[in-house]
Amino acid sequence: MSDLEFRRATADDIPAIVALLADDPLGAQRESPGDLAPYRAAFTELDRDPNQRLTVAVRDGRVVGTLQLTLIPGLSRRGATRALVEAVRVHPEERGHGLGTELLRWAIDTARAEGCALLQLTSDATRVDAHRFYERLGFQATHLGFKYPL
Template sequence: MGDLEIRAAVADDVPAIVAMLADDPLGAQRESPDDLTPYLTALERLSADPNQRLVVAVREGRVVGTLQLTIIPGLSRRGATRSIIEGVRIHADERGSGLGTQLIEWAIDESRNLGCQLVQLTSDNTRTDAHRFYERLGFTASHTGFKLPL
C-alpha cells in the first residue's frame, strides 16, 4: 500500500477533499465540487485558527483520506478541553484498508497531545457502518444530537 503521511491540508488538496466529501449519498446532496471557491475560503479560515486541524492522508502522492479536528477549551468537566472529529472521509479505493482507523488514531493521539480529556464526534443516523466502525474504536453513542440550519 505504500507509506502513509498525515499532514495539514493545503489549497492543492481541496479538489481531492471535496471529491471525497461529495462521494456518498449525503455528501452528493450538500457538496459542490464544481465551485471550489467557498472551500478555499474555508481552508483559509481553518488554517488561521490554532484550534483547527484539517488534515489529509497521503499515500504515494495521492490524497486518500481527510478529517477535521477541532479543539474546544471549556469550563464544564472541571475546565476540560475536548476535541471534535468531523468530516472523516476515505477515498473509495482505500475503504477497508485500515486507513480510517489510522486517521482516527491520529486524531485521538493529537487530542491527547493537545491536553484534551475527551474526544467526541457525530455521525448521521443513516451511517450505520460508520457507527459500527466508531464503536469498534471505543467510542460510545452517549448523546442525541440536534441541528438547526441557519
C-alpha cells in the same frame, strides 16, 4: 501503512478533499466540487485558526483520506478542552484496508497530545456502518444530537 503520511492540509489539497466529501449519498447532496470558491474561503478561515487541524492522509502523493479535528476549550469538565472530529472520509479504493482506523488513531493521539479530556464526534443517523466502525474503535453513543438549520 508505512507508506502513509498524515499532514496538515494545504490549499492545493482542496479539490481532493472536496471530492472525498462529495463521494457518498449525503455528500453528493450537499457538496459542490465544481465550485471550489466557498471551500477556498472556508479553508482560509480554518488555516488561520490555531484550534483547527484539517488533516489529510497521503499515499504516493495522492490524498486518500481526510478529517477535521477541532480543539474546543471550555469551562465544563473542570475547564477541560475537548476535541471534535468531523468529516472523516476515505477514498473508495482505500476503504476496508485500515485507513479509517489509522485516521481515528491519529485524531485520538493528537487530541491526547493537545491535553484534551474528551474526543467526540457526530455521525448522521443513516450512517449505520460508520456507527459500528466508531463503536469498534471504542467510541460510545452516549448523547443524542440535534441540529438547527440556519
